[in-house]
Amino acid sequence: MRRLLLLVVLKEAEREEKRSFWRWPALCFHRKAAKYDLAKAEKKYQAEAGSYRAFTDAPPSKVHPAAEEQLEQDVPGKGHIRSHYKIGPKLGQGGFGFVYEGTRCKDGLEVAVKFSVKSPNMPYIRVPGHPKAIPMEIGLTLMANNSSRIPQIIKLLDWEDNKDHYIMVMERPMPCMDLKSFVKLHGERLDEGAARKVMRQVIEAANVCVKHGVFHRDIKMENLLVNTNTMEVKLIDFGCGAQMKKLAYKVFRGTQAYCPPEATVSTNVFCHFLVWFGLIMSHKLLAKSN
DSSP: OOOHHHHHHHHHHHHHHSSSSSOOOGSSSSSGGGGHHHHHHHHHHHHHHHHHOOOOSSOOOOOOOOOOHOOOOOOTTTTTHHHHEEEEEEEEOOOEEEEEEEETTTTTTTTEEEEEETTTOOOOETTTTTTSSSEHHHHHHHHHOOSSSOTTTTEEEEEESSSSSSEEEEEEOSSEEHHHHHHHHHOOOOOOOHHHHHHHHHHHHHHHHHHEEOOOOOOGGGGEEEEEOOOOEHHHHOTTTTEOOOSOSOOSSSSSGOOOOGTTTOOOOOOGHHHHHHHHHHHHSSSSOO
């Protein structure tokens, strides 16, 4: 019976098609948030950005400071991102946000800038070192990076919390693409050596999150970036995540195609479901789609 359930879930996973570079799962937001008009929100962002958005034909400088200096976070403050970063073309969008290319003005560092519209019941959390509660996604990303350089987790370089939206500035590995696109580029499957290298980093990323009190809840191929030169993998998008707890989570949040069979017969969701996510991903890396 379990094997049959596995085959059904895998089949559903293969049918799932994603259209953007980074996508925010609709399951992680409250239903009432549907009243937001994303087209209107984007126009508002672009109107506000008129004084600082810059497009140029000249390539950004490839000479950057050392990695640790690059990842030094600025002091958060309303409006400071607009003066510290040049915003470029859109990389992608999801249900409640947009991701743009960006360049840090002081040194030309290439970054990704994510604008997220707040939903009515968006959760906030308190994080050590910050006097006020901050949006859950920002807090979890900070918690996951709460130590020295962690190559498997995307770095949050800067952030800004506003009344109806928040902004996150993240490192942008170059050159890179999401893992799903990377696998498709290589004939829709990887050899065992490459798959092993990828999965080792994915498992390490999940382990680091758990150690730091973060349950990502949406580890999938679209939420993993691969440096195409070095095969370095980074976990992104904590918008579906939660703080770790000993008791079960009452609701499954994440991509339905990665939902464990147990979640269909029980309302209790535990962090050890990460094992199932790993099983699905291993299958996607090694088994060519039909």
